[in-house]
Amino acid sequence: EVQLVESGGGLVQPGRSLRLSCAASGFTFDDYAMHWVRQAPGKGLEWVSGISWNSGSIGYADSVKGRFTISRDNAKNSLYLQMNSLRAEDTALYYCAKDQEPSIVGATGLDYWGQGTLVTVSS
Amino acid sequence: SYELTQPPSVSVSPGQTARITCSGDALPKQYAYWYQQKPGQAPVLVIYKDSERPSGIPERFSGSSSGTTVTLTISGVQAEDEADYYCQSADSSGLIKVFGGGTKLTVL
Numbered sequence: 001e002v003q004l005v006e007s008g009g010g011l012v013q014p015g016r017s018l019r020l021s022c023a024a025s026g027f028t029f030d031d032y033a034m035h036w037v038r039q040a041p042g043k044g045l046e047w048v049s050g051i052s053w054n055s056g057s058i059g060y061a062d063s064v065k066g067r068f069t070i071s072r073d074n075a076k077n078s079l080y081l082q083m084n085s086l087r088a089e090d091t092a093l094y095y096c097a098k099d100q101e102p103s104i105v106g107a108t109g110l111d112y113w114g115q116g117t118l119v120t121v122s123s
Numbered sequence: 124s125y126e127l128t129q130p131p132s133v134s135v136s137p138g139q140t141a142r143i144t145c146s147g148d149a150l151p152k153q154y155a156y157w158y159q160q161k162p163g164q165a166p167v168l169v170i171y172k173d174s175e176r177p178s179g180i181p182e183r184f185s186g187s188s189s190g191t192t193v194t195l196t197i198s199g200v201q202a203e204d205e206a207d208y209y210c211q212s213a214d215s216s217g218l219i220k221v222f223g224g225g226t227k228l229t230v231l
Contacts, residue, residue, distance in 0.1 A: 045160075045166065045209050050220060104220075106153065106154075106213060108220075109156040110156070110158075111168050115165055
């Protein structure tokens with residue numbers, strides 16, 4: 001059974017940093033690309049960032065480019081999101097999601113999702 | 124930045140057919156995907172590559188594509204299908220993923 005478990009969320013002041021983690025199990029982690037998707041309270045889904053199976057291709061939404069960094073450790077079956085210079089508008093539930101493909105290039109689908117970790121940016 | 128446009132809401136009676144559209148300039152070149160999200164739950168992939176259905180998804184869910192518009196069709200809608208539905212694709216570069224704004228399906 002595929003499982004994705006996010007952690008690292010919490011309350012943080014504007015301008016500070018936070019690192020999210022996603023522990024994956026139930027599939028061959030290094031065969032697939034992975035993504036972070038967020039959902040602000042009462043709002044829709046927003047793709048944040050994606051990383052290919054070997055970290056060779058990485059993409060970011062314009063809203064987080066230059067502030068967030070995605071990474072993965074295939075030896076630990078883990079995905080990470082380093083979030084710097086956090087803003088109030090970054091407040092959201094952050095989901096870790098598995099891609100159907102090893103590459104992030106092209107329109108690919110997200111076939112498994114975690115339950116999310118909540119990030120609240122407020123003073 | 125690239126956008127996918129969905130209607131905010133669609134309402135149907137049980138047993139009827141619901142159609143949810145998603146429009147975007149790059150859709151003729153990029154596949155579309157559809158997700159169902161019920162309150163308090165993570166999204167679930169219901170259609171991939173425009174019209175393919177993952178295992179475990181009921182046959183009443185289908186997808187189609189025509190030019191810059193893709194459509195999710197739910198035939199014989201049931202009360203349990205009431206949810207938010209999101210389309211997803213990529214921009215012309217293929218590197219940036221995009222979600223539509225979501226459509227709330229109400230079963231009357």
